[in-house]
Amino acid sequence: MVFSRYIATRGFLAALTVVGLAALPQTAQAQRISGVTASSNMGSFSSTNIANTVNGVGLDSLSLTANHAVANFGDYWLSSFGAATGIIDFDLGGLYDVSGFSFWNARDVVQTETGIRGVAVTFSTNGSSFFSALGTPTEFAQATTSSATNAPEIFSFSPVSASYVRFTVTSNWGNPNLTGFNEVGFSGTVSTPSSVTPELPGAMQLLPALLPVALIGARKRFKKA
Ligand SMILES: [Ca+2]
Numbered sequence: 001m002v003f004s005r006y007i008a009t010r011g012f013l014a015a016l017t018v019v020g021l022a023a024l025p026q027t028a029q030a031q032r033i034s035g036v037t038a039s040s041n042m043g044s045f046s047s048t049n050i051a052n053t054v055n056g057v058g059l060d061s062l063s064l065t066a067n068h069a070v071a072n073f074g075d076y077w078l079s080s081f082g083a084a085t086g087i088i089d090f091d092l093g094g095l096y097d098v099s100g101f102s103f104w105n106a107r108d109v110v111q112t113e114t115g116i117r118g119v120a121v122t123f124s125t126n127g128s129s130f131f132s133a134l135g136t137p138t139e140f141a142q143a144t145t146s147s148a149t150n151a152p153e154i155f156s157f158s159p160v161s162a163s164y165v166r167f168t169v170t171s172n173w174g175n176p177n178l179t180g181f182n183e184v185g186f187s188g189t190v191s192t193p194s195s196v197t198p199e200l201p202g203a204m205q206l207l208p209a210l211l212p213v214a215l216i217g218a219r220k221r222f223k224k225a
Contacts, residue, residue: 028189028190029189030097030099030100030159030187030188030189031064031187031188031189032062032063032064032185032186032187033092033093033096033098033185033186033187033188034062035092035093036054036090036091036092036093036185036186037051037054037090037091037093038050038051038053038054038088038089038090038091038184039088039089039091040077040079040086040087040088040089041083041086041087042079042080042083042084042085042086042087042088042169042179043079043080043083044077044078044079044080045078045079045080045081045178045180046073046078047073047074048073048076048077048078048180049077050077050088052074052075052076052077052183053076053077053181053182053183053184054090054183054184054185056183056185057074057075058071058075058076058104058182058183059104059183060149063185064101064102064152064154064185064187065102065152065154066152067149067150067151067152068104068107068149068150068152068182068183069149069150070107070108070109070148070149070150071106071107071108071109071150071182072108072109075182076106076108076180076181076182076183077180077181078106078114078178078179078180079178079179079180081177081178082177083179084169084171084172084175084176084177084178084179085169085170085171085172085179086168086169087166087167087168087169088166088167088169089127089164089165089166089167090164090165090166090167090184090186091127091163091164092162092163092164092165092186092188093163094163094190095125095161095162095163095190095191096161096162096163096186096188096189096190096191097159097160097161097188097189097190097191098123098159098160098161098162098165098186098187098188099156099157099158099159099160099187099188099189100154100155100156100157100186100187100188101154101155101165101184101185101186101187102152102153102154102155102183102184102185102187103140103152103153103154103155103181103183103184104143104150104151104152104153104181104182104183104184105140105141105142105143105150105153105173105181105182106143106179106180106181106182107143107144107145107150107182111175112142112143112144112145112173113142113172113173113174113175114172114173114175114178114179114180115140115142115143115172115173115179115180115181116140116167116169116171116172116173116179116180116181117139117140117142117170117171117172117173118138118139118169118170118171119137119138119139119140119167119168119169119170120132120138120166120167120168120170121133121136121137121165121166121167122165122166122168123160123162123164123165123166124162124163124164124165124166125161125162125163125164126163126164127163127164130164130166133157133158133160134157134158135156135157135158136155136157137153137155140153140181141153142173143182150182152183152185156187159188159189161191165186
């Protein structure tokens with residue numbers, strides 16, 4: 001009798017554990033979001049292409065801590081001449097919980113003054129209405145020329161559910177006509193909308209957890225019979 005009560009208690013505790021595990025939020029390690037595309041209303045200078053700021057070209061690895069080579073026209077982007085401020089949009093290719101980004105400001109063989117300085121970072125789920133979030137930067141540092149390569153500025157903030165990120169560029173580090181940057185990489189995990197959770201009635205949701213208890217009860221009754 002004592003033993004069967006012990007078994008029943010263990011079964012109940014196991015059921016509680018199952019309930020507890022089911023209630024835990026799914027946590028995944030944030031990593032570089034791949035497949036991001038970029039566009040801008042600031043145009044493109046010469047043969048520079050804004051695609052080369054999100055595809056990893058120029059980085060020594062596809063990571064958020066990589067170094068970027070001193071840029072040339074083939075691996076970074078500059079705005080059209082005279083369009084030093086404007087909007088840069090990033091399409092993440094899906095809904096993510098964005099928790100930060102790494103940013104490699106403009107550094108080419110000529111200068112770093114084209115780098116973005118004043119910026120507003122906003123987010124969107126539909127690509128048309130954008131909202132701000134706490135903890136995002138309002139200024140990017142001017143790239144340093146003290147090392148052979150370009151290290152990123154790494155920003156992190158509370159996860160924001162978004163499919164699009166917008167940089168609104170308000171100034172650069174001194175070039176009157178051109179603004180650009182070498183690369184950006186966003187950090188996040190695929191966002192799982194809460195609506196995916198099965199909408200079962202409350203008692204139904206407990207069924208898997210209560211099953212061990214029910215089985216033990218049935219076994220006890222079978223032993224008594
Ligand atoms: Ca690049």
